[in-house]
Amino acid sequence: MFSYTIRRLGSLVPVLLGMAFIVFMMIRAIPGNPAQIILGQQATKEAVAAMTKELGLDQPWFIQFGSYLKGLLTGDLGVSLKTRTPITDEIWPYLAATLELALVAMIIAIVIGVNAGIISAWFQNSWFDYAAMIIALIGVSMPIFWLGLMEQYLVAIHWDLLPTTGRDNIRDPVAAVTGLYLIDTLVNGRVDQFFEVIKHLILPGIALATIPMAIIARMTRSSMLEVMRSDFIRTARAKGMKMFWVVYKHSLRNALIPVVTVIGLQTGLLLGGAILTETIFGWPGIGTYIYEAINYRDYPVIQSGILVIAFLFVMINLIVDLLYAAIDPRIKYK
Secondary structure (H helix, E strand, O other): OHHHHHHHHHHHHHHHHHHHHHHHHHHOOOOOOHHHHHHOOOOOHHHHHHHHHHOOOOOOHHHHHHHHHHHHHOOOOOEOOOOOOEHHHHHHHHHHHHHHHHHHHHHHHHHHHHHHHHHHHHOOOOHHHHHHHHHHHHHHHOOHHHHHHHHHHHHHHHOOOOOOOOOOOOOOOOOOOOOOHHHHHHHOOOHHHHHHHHHHHHHHHHHHHHHHHHHHHHHHHHHHHHHHOOHHHHHHHHOOOOHHHHHHHHHHHHHHHHHHHHHHHHHHHHHHHOHHHHHHOOOOOHHHHHHHHHHOOOHHHHHHHHHHHHHHHHHHHHHHHHHHHHHOOOOOOO
């Protein structure tokens, strides 16, 4: 498994290089000059030309790309054209916010989705099975922005139960240590802030979890139905084993591989696709960071943000592949 892991990590290099090149070329096809946006529409042509030269945007594309790759090899993601701050220094708080939100959303999706799929397979063709699959279909089809707005209107505004935006109470902000507020509040010994952060996570977490929850539920049901028709399950039931243990101990483990695959893919998609949720709930995540960079034509930020998301996506897929061997000992890596 060690050699397999090393080979997979080595394959990251061409993948990330290809991603960096594609993003580099695509963002330069976006109309607009960053220098013009920074200086404003009233800026003179001379000022725009001077700013363009200062930012290095007057150089040929291959020289710009070479400089960017040289920085990547040393761990330098570049400097933001808007804030003139090294991206390495300013990207982590945004990335941490998205990681925290995505993690909470996936916990919700896995706990509810897996158990809904198991119970649907256990009681196939029952009222619960039909209801769960209808809800799953609605969950896949429902636009996240509409669900987020309805959550805000009903839960936050009409019933006044939860906050609508942000990560914490702006009157009592969390002292950042790791950037992950759930951890930071505990490190600082602020249990009251911990529960405040949870309250801010509930609505965006549910909105973001809806689609993966529905997909996980449908995949779990399908995989469980196939396994529960197997001979070893009939044998276990014939021996008098309680149905609960037949389902959760024997059937679930043998049905997990396709479910884990879906969970891995959905986790990667959440990291890159959370921008709608972040926008609706005012969540300062990586999606919002990249979106604002696109508006300002901040090329280094766009390139680095997408590259970081691509790296995390590939790493999640690697972790999923390694989990296969833990789930099924028959799987061997060479």
